[in-house]
Amino acid sequence: MHPLIRRTRTRRAASAAVAAAALLVTAACSSDSGGDGGGSGTDADTLVAYTGQAGDYQANFNPYSPTTIEGPGTIFEPLFYFNQARDQEPVPRLGTEFSWNDTGTELSITVREGVQWSDGEPFTAHDVVFTLEMITEHPAMNGTGYSGTAEAIDDTHLVVRFDEPAYMDGPQVLGRIWIVPEHIWGEMSDPATDTVQEPVGTGPFVLDEFKPAAFTLAANPDYWDGEPELKKVRFVALSGNQAGADALKAGTVDWQTGPVPDIHNVEKNYPGYRAITVPLNQIALLSCSSAELGCTGPQTDPAVRQAIYYAMDREQINSLAFENTASEISPGFALPGRDSAVISQNLENPTAPMTADAARSARLLEDAGWTKGGDGIYEKDGERLSLTVSVVTGWTDYITAVDVIGQQLKAAGIEIIPQQTSWNEWSDSRGMGNYQLLIDSLYQGPAPDPFYLYSYFFSTATTAEVGESANPNFARFSDPEVDAALEALKQTDPQDTAARQEHFDLIQTRIEQNMPYIPVLTGGTTSEYHAEKFSGWPTTDDLYAFPAVWARPDHSQIFINLKPAGE
Template structure:
C-alpha cells in the first residue's frame, strides 16, 4: 500500500489569522539565526523549563541522543514509503517464514571513544532490552547471535515480519560501557555512540552537540546544534520573530504568511500525530477517578466541538481522525464495515453524551454537572506549561464539556512532571499525541499504545493509559505473526477496532498538523514536497537526526 500523506506548503495552508495573539506583521524580518557562526543551528523542541540531564536512549524522559549520538541499524522514513536507509546495518533479509532475519553490519565503524563497533554490540543491546521489561517497549522476544564481527542473526519462535522495522530502529549501545549499567534508570551523562554528533556541553538552559569528525558517514556540514529551553510556544514564536532560533516545530501566529512576515524563514506542515486526551483508564490496574468509566470517556468524545477546537487552538491546521486510530486517509482500507463511525464527529452531540452517561448511572446535579455514587464528574487534564496550543485546546474542551455536564480543569506542569505523571499513573487525563510507527500500518500504533497494560506504580512504557484488554492483546499478537499482505489481518483489525472504539482509553481529538518553521536563509537541504526524506519535526528524534545530516550552511 502506498502511503498517500496529504501535505501542503505553508503558502497553501490556511485562510485566516490565528487566535493565539498576533505578531505585528513586518515588525521583524527574522535574523539569520541565533549564532554568528553560520554552521551552528539553534533548535527549540518545545521544552518548557530547564533540561534535566538524561541521554539514556531507552528512557522516556531522555532529552536527546537518539539518532544524533546513538544510531540504529536502519532509518525508516515514516513520511513516505521508501526503502529503509542503511545506518549501522547495510543489508537485511528474512527467511521465507519470517522467523529469521539476517543483517549485515557496516565495516570500519567506531564508537566515539575509539573502540570498534562489532556485531557483539548489537547482540548485547537486544539481550539487554529483552532482559529489562521496563525498556522493552517494542516487545522484543527474539534471540540475536553475532555470527562474526559484521553479521548478526535474529531468530524468533514465530513469524515476526511486522516487528522488523521496530527492531531495526532500536538504538545500539556499546557493550563495553553498558554491561554494568541499569538501562532503565541510568541517565547516561556522557553518551558514547556511533552517530554524526557528540555531546559538547550541557546546561539546564541549553545543551550543545558538536560534529563528530570521525563519523563513518563523513563529518556533517552543520558543525554545532544547540537545543534551547524556553518558556513555551510563545517564546518560540518570539524567537522566530527575533531571528534567534533556526528551527522549531510548533505554532506561530499567522503561520500561513511566515515567509512574508519573516523572509528568512519558511513553514512546512504534515499530518501524522494523532492528538488525544490520554486517560489513566483501568481501575483494575489502580487508576483512580471518573475517567476509569468508559462511559465518561465516550461522553467526553461526543462533547467536543472539533471544528471550533481546530479554529481556536490549532489555527485550522489539524485534520480528520479515526476513532480506530488507523491514520486517515492513508490507512482507511484497514477500517472494516463494522465501524459505524469511521471518522470523529466534527460537531458536538450532547444528546448522545447525555444518553451514554445516564445509561451508565450518572445523574445531573443541581449545578449542571453529572454525579454518580457521590462522585462528581470532574476531571483534570495535565498539560505542559508553555504549550499554548494544547493549553488553548484544554480550555476550549473544558467549555464544551461543561455544556455536556462534565467539569474539566487544566493542570499545568513542566514537561518532566507531566511525563512522570503519565509514566507512573498519577493522572486522570493528559493531552498528548500518539505517533506513527516506522511503516504505514496501524499495527504499530496498537502495539505501542494499546497492549500490555501494567499496574499503577510500575513503569508504563508507551501504554500509559494502562489499557489491559485480552481481546486486543490477542489480536495484536496474531498480527505480529502475519505477513503485511496476508488478508487474514483484517479480522484482527476488526477485533481491535470493536474494543478500542467502545473503550476509548485514548479519547481521539484530531490529527495534528505538525508545522516546522525553519531558517532557509541560513541552511539549505530542508525536507520538501519534492524530497520528503524524513518526517519534518525537530522533536521526532530519528527524523531530526537525518535532517541535521542533510543540511548545509547556505553561505
C-alpha cells in the same frame, strides 16, 4: 517483494527515508518550554533548535528513559532508518543488509564494518546482540515489545530468531532500537533508570556542552559516513510559544515545531523562514483508564470516556487552538489518508464527529448511572464527574485546546480542571500513571503501517500497573483480544491484506468501544525553519524525513542532510 521483507543494500544515509517519531518523545506538535535559555546561532554552521522542553533541561541522554532529552538518532543510532510518512526503502545506518528466511522466523542482519564508538572503541554485531538482550531483560526499556533471541555469527553478522513468524518485528528491530556500547552499558547497575550524562554513541553527533538552559551537540569527526556539514546543534529552552515566535522574528532560532501567529503566512511574517505542515500524529486526551491496574477516578468508566468523545466540537477546537492545521481523526486510530484502506467498516464512526452530539453524550452517562447534580455536573454514588487534565506549561495551543474542551464539556455536565506542569513533571506522571487525563499525541511507528501504533499504545506488553513505568501504553489499556490480534498480525505476511484486515477490524472496534485514548484530531505538525541559513530541508515534494524537531530519529536524518547556505 514487500519492502519489509526484501533485502536492502548499502546507500549513503543522505538518501531519502525517515523513521518513526522517537519512542520516548510524544511531545505535542506544539511543544514549548519554560526556562531562560535562548541565544542565537550566530555561526553559519550552527543550528539553534527549539524542541519544546518545558523548564530547565536535566542531563539525561539515556535513549531508553522516558525523560531523555536527546540521543536517539543523533548520538545513538538504529540499524536502519524507515520513513513513516512515505512508503520508501529503509536507509542503512549501522546496518547494511537484512533478509528474512522463508518462514519469517529468522532475521539475518549485516552491520557496517569500520565503525567506532565516539570513545574510539570498535562497534560490532556483538553490541547489537547486547542491546537486544538488554531490553529483553528490562521490560521498561522494551517499548517495541521485542521478543526475539539474537546471536552474533561474527563481528559483522547476526541472526534474530523468533518462535513464530514475526514479519512486523522487522522495522521495530531495525529502525526503533537504539544500539548502545556493551563495554559501557554492561557495567550499568540499572540501564532502565540510570541517567546517561556522558553519552558514547556511533551517531553523527556527540555531546559538546551541557547547561540547564541549553546544550550543544557537535559533529562527530569520526562518523562512519563522514563528518556532517552541520557542525553544531544547540538545543535551547524558551518560555513558551510566544517566545518561540519572537525568536523566529529575531532570527535567533533556526528550527522549531509549533504554532506561530498567522501560521499560514510564515514566509511573509518571518523573512528567511519557511514552514511545512504534515498530518501524522494523533492528538488525544490520554486517560488512566484501568481500575484493575490501579487507576482511580471517573475516567476509569468507559461511558465517561465515550461521553467526552461525543461532547467535543472538533471544528471549534481546530479553529481556536490549531489555526485549522489539524484534520479528522479515526476513533480506531488508523491514520485517515495514509491508512484509509484499512480503516474498519465495522466502526460506528470511521472518523470522529467534527461537531458535538450532546444528546448522545448525555445518554451514555445516564445509561451508566450518572445523574445531573444541582450545579449541572453529573454525579454518581456521591462522586462528581470532575476530572483533572494535565498539560505542559507553555504548550499554548494544547492549553487553548484544553480550555475549549473544558467549556464544551461543562455544557455537557462534565467538569474539566486544567493543570499546567513542567514537562519533567508531566512526563513522569504520564509514565507512572499518576494522572486522570492529559493531552498528548500518539506517534507512528518505523514504517507507514498502523500496526506499530497499536503495538505501542494498546498492547498489554507495553503497559504497567500504576506506580510502575509504562512505555508507552500510558493509558494502561489491556485487552486479551487485542493482544491476540496483535500477535496474529506479527505472524501475517504484510502482503496478505485480507488476512490482516480481520485483525485490524477487531483492534479498531475494541479501541472505539473502550476509548482509553479519547480522540481529538490528527495534528497538523508544523515546523518553521531557517531556509536562508541552511539548505536541504524536507519539502512536501521531497519528504525524506518527518520534519519535527522533537521527532527522533527523524531529526537526525535532517541534520545530516543540511548544509550551511552557500555550500
